[in-house]
Amino acid sequence: MSRAQAESVIKNIIREIAQECANKGQAVSETLVAFMVKAVVLDPDNEFNVDRTLTKDDVQKLIMLCVDRLLDSQSPSLDTVKMQVYFDMNYTSRADFLEEHRRVLDQRLHPVVREITDSRARTRDELEGLYRRIVSCVLLRSGLGSPTDIAVVREATAALQSVFPQTELGTFMSLTKRDKERQLNELTLIATGIRLFNRECGKGGEGIDDLPAILSEAVPATTHNVQTEIQNTTKLAFTYTALVEDVVTNKKSLEGLSLNLMKEALINTRQHEAFLSILLNDVIGCAQQVEALESQFAARMEALKTQCSPKLLFLQHKFM
Numbered sequence: 416m417s418r419a420q421a422e423s424v425i426k427n428i429i430r431e432i433a434q435e436c437a438n439k440g441q442a443v444s445e446t447l448v449a450f451m452v453k454a455v456v457l458d459p460d461n462e463f464n465v466d467r468t469l470t471k472d473d474v475q476k477l478i479m480l481c482v483d484r485l486l487d488s489q490s491p492s493l494d495t496v497k498m499q500v501y502f503d504m505n506y507t508s509r510a511d512f513l514e515e516h517r518r519v520l521d522q523r524l525h526p527v528v529r530e531i532t533d534s535r536a537r538t539r540d541e542l543e544g545l546y547r548r549i550v551s552c553v554l555l556r557s558g559l560g561s562p563t564d565i566a567v568v569r570e571a572t573a574a575l576q577s578v579f580p581q582t583e584l585g586t587f588m589s590l591t592k593r594d595k596e597r598q599l600n601e602l603t604l605i606a607t608g609i610r611l612f613n614r615e616c617g618k619g620g621e622g623i624d625d626l627p628a629i630l631s632e633a634v635p636a637t638t639h640n641v642q643t644e645i646q647n648t649t650k651l652a653f654t655y656t657a658l659v660e661d662v663v664t665n666k667k668s669l670e671g672l673s674l675n676l677m678k679e680a681l682i683n684t685r686q687h688e689a690f691l692s693i694l695l696n697d698v699i700g701c702a703q704q705v706e707a708l709e710s711q712f713a714a715r716m717e718a719l720k721t722q723c724s725p726k727l728l729f730l731q732h733k734f735m
Contacts, residue, residue, distance in 0.1 A: 424474075428477065430445070431478055432482055433445055433448050436448075436482055443485050447496065455480050495686050509700065532592045535588075536584070546584060550572050553599075557603055559623045567621045571606060574607075574609040578609070611623070659678060
């Protein structure tokens with residue numbers, strides 16, 4: 416069987432399992448079903464041979480086992496698979512998260528940027544409208560303040576005018592589309608830098624949240640919450656481990672609970688603990704990154720204060 420045929424068979428099995436669950440009143444995603452199929456096939460107790468093609472009997476057995484597990488609402492094993500699916504589908508690395516954030520931002524700004532780069536403004540009113548759109552684009556891309564807040568718009572306009580006065584629109588419009596986009600990005604960085612510098616000097620910063628202060632509270636609180644959850648989960652895992660060892664070693668009964676159920680609960684708890692540990696490591700990494708960025712920002716602000724004269728520092732405020 417070719418790879419394409421094998422994938423087609425697996426997809427059909429997944430759809431059939433999902434449909435069977437739906438017929439019995441339980442809606443399940445195909446992603447969850449796929450995880451369950453993999454778990455069932457790889458479980459040695461089910462005696463599937465992964466090195467040969469599944470027979471019709473194998474397929475029916477696989478479907479039956481998967482449906483039974485997916486419909487068992489009291490199963491720790493099912494809860495473990497759901498946890499794995501959710502984590503796999505929703506959790507991502509910091510780098511991937513930032514990349515996705517930039518992609519979404521660019522996608523949302525695309526109509527705004529296109530309206531600017533495609534503009535053929537000629538009259539005074541049209542040019543003023545184009546300039547206002549550029550200011551809005553700068554604000555939206557920076558994420559520092561709302562383009563509907565008059566005070567924020569006034570400050571952003573002043574910052575932009577200090578490096579890109581409206582008289583430069585003619586030159587801007589003569590550029591190629593790509594060069595216009597590049598200049599919009601550069602203007603965003605410069606105007607945002609001016610606003611941040613003014614805020615640092617106590618001369619502006621309308622609509623800019625104090626992120627360092629917010630993070631100084633949020634990061635330790637998050638770290639504490641995750642650590643507490645890990646401690647509670649670890650204690651529960653120790654309890655399950657002790658019970659399982661007691662049953663196996665001393666041949667004791669669990670009064671209505673099966674040994675397999677206890678083992679599944681232990682696995683579920685350890686999986687939860689593992690995912691929490693990943694979260695904690697990432698939170699700690701974020702805290703370190705925040706500290707490094709704050710140090711870099713402070714150093715750059717001090718360097719600017721040293722290099723720039725007071726007259727130049729707040730040049731853009733003459734436009735306000």
